[in-house]
Amino acid sequence: MSDQGLSYQQLDPVGSYGSRPITAVISLGIVALAAGATALSWPVVSDPVTAFLAILATSISVLGITFWSSPLRAPFRWSGFLIVLIFAGLSLVLSALSTWTTSPAVFGQWAPIAVGLILVQLSSYRPARELISTTILGGMLAGTMALLHPVSGAFVLPVLVRVLDAALPLVALGLGATAYSSGLARSLGLWYARSELNERTVSAAMKDRVVRSVQNDRVSILNHTVVPFFTEMLARDTVTDEDRSRARSIAGKIRSAMVADVDRSWLDSILDQLAEQRADRNTPGSEAVQDPHRAASAMTTEQRIVIRAVVIALFNHPGFDSDGFAILITGGSARSVVTVTAKLDDDDSVTRSDLAPYFAVLRIAFGNFHLTFQRPALTLKFSYDHR
């Protein structure tokens, strides 16, 4: 799928999570606009019930956006998008009907603006091609309602002006929203393409340090056991029973160490590294991981990165209690389920805490994400297909 087919939320979950306060402010603004404009134009409202229903439909639409843009429900799904649009379209129609028989020159102007702002809200969560399609359909609906709307009075606006008055706010904001979404997808797509190249450069610069570190580890093991034995053998040039027994013993030790290394997953390594780095904080090591089928190795690079970041964020949380921490990976040969349990002494709702952006990223990187928090027990459950 091209970057243009992806939403900002899919390309940058943390960044789009950052849009939520703005989404909330616009939501409040839309409801205030609907209520305020209806109140101000009350003299031309012919059907108060329909006017009220129009405000209600708008409110449901923005509530839907607030609900589905939560990091716990990411990515913003097509079904949610559709429901939001249905109620937005309904508000457009109901708003026009509410002034139908009193026949002002144009129907209430707040609904096309409100629907346009709803599209602006959606621009962080849905891809550009859906926004442009919706803008065209919304513009056509608003224009059609304006054409059908009865007009009377001494001064009648030209037809083109009436159609544009009805459709333009929605179309202008919808086009703006499309430009916002596609601009973000393009910029982030370019950045990712460049960063892939940069990563190779970074790896090359760090490679020497890593290789030297591994080599030093191995050489120190060899110097301790193998080198003295081989040197002695070469000097003596004969093999005895005792040498054979010593060779078996050294080989057994080396083999055991190698088997342990081979059986360690990247997840074990992360936890052991963290435990080593934070020795003073009783951080759990690889013993907290239960992965009987070695399914951790079947995660993608992106999934590994997200798990690593989430584990570190949990460990850094001031209310984290290492006693209750465990990672369990279960499942079959094609799909696994990860259950992370932790004790978290947090007064705040975890969905509003500093951990919330990580949950947004988890939701995007894995399927079927479920979070339960009954203070202090936090459980994260998610699944993935094996790569």
Added chain:
Amino acid sequence: MQGQSQHVGLLAVNRAFSRFAHVTGYACLCGAILELVGYQVAAPATLMWPVLILLAVTLTLLVLLDRWRTTLYSVLFLAVGGVSQYWLSVSLLDAFPAVRSSHTLILSLVAVSMVLVCGSGFVPTSTIIWGTIGFAIGQAASLAAAFSTGSPIHFDAIPIVVEVGLVLVELTDAVTRSRRLAARPELDRAVLDDELSVLRYRTEVRAAALMHDTVLGHLSAIAAGTDGALSQRLGSEIDRDLAVLVGEDWLNDPAPAPDEQARSDWRRSALLAAVQDARELSLAVDVTGDPGAIGRLTTERDVAVGLAVKQCLVNVLRHAQVGHAEVVVIGSASDVSIMVIDAGRGFSERLVASDRLGLRQSVRRRIESVGGDVQLWSTPGRGTSVLIRVPAASTVRGPDE
């Protein structure tokens, strides 16, 4: 790279917001032109074309501002936009006095574009300042037009709503930005750490495979030998491998051949070296298929394939109880496959002790670490076939993909 993506993310959002504001501005100005055309068509006697020209100039300035975001173009846009707003209002109110009470959008469109366009995509304070200046000029132009035409004076609601909305959104952004994006540096760090982990893992795999091929092999040979003099061949191999293992840079990538054509020559490949080593150990090895395809491997993969095949042939010598093996090389557009076949006693992989590392470490992991894969077919009593497949040099594929 740490912190860089945070900067890039903010930059991308600022740019995208700028696109939003400019595209909305284009739509407003184009809409104003179309509406004016609508009035002109409805009342051909009215004189609207001078206003149309002014709007076209305003639109052109927006195009320039969109391409080159300079203060000069911003000032020019606001100035010309203010004049457009004034003349548009005066012309319409003169020709159609009832327009004022009709709630038509046309009196607001230029003013809205002036609020949105100039400061978009900068830091919140700049956006608010430019937006407020644009708003003030637009409102001043509307008021001046109302004075000129003797129309009732009132502020346009829509530009007010846009200005208030812009200020609220920018203030929310400024207040919450740092907390909202706190997770990003941690994710950047995780990316780097993961990259380093993969690098370390691959290096450890290579180290383990080399340890297996050298140290463990020699220890096993000593343990399985008899009393008496150390064999000359084993002694010289131990001597050579010790010098390599405690020496410098044995884990570094093999240096690329100075002459790539020479390296691609089958006769210089690590695979042929492995075959010759096995022949020296009295194993008859036939090489068939397309050995030249080996030349399409990178140096790193060539070395990994050579060492893996060497281990396969060592396994034939030690366990298959036959004196003959066949190595088949097959090249396709994307891969090079090497099959090592013997007609020995075979084995069941399930029954191989978990501490036997030859196939796991020296063959499977080694090949996986260079982006390839290994398949094995063996039936007790009927022989063993090991298929090693690695991407050709032109195929970009890493071990983690």
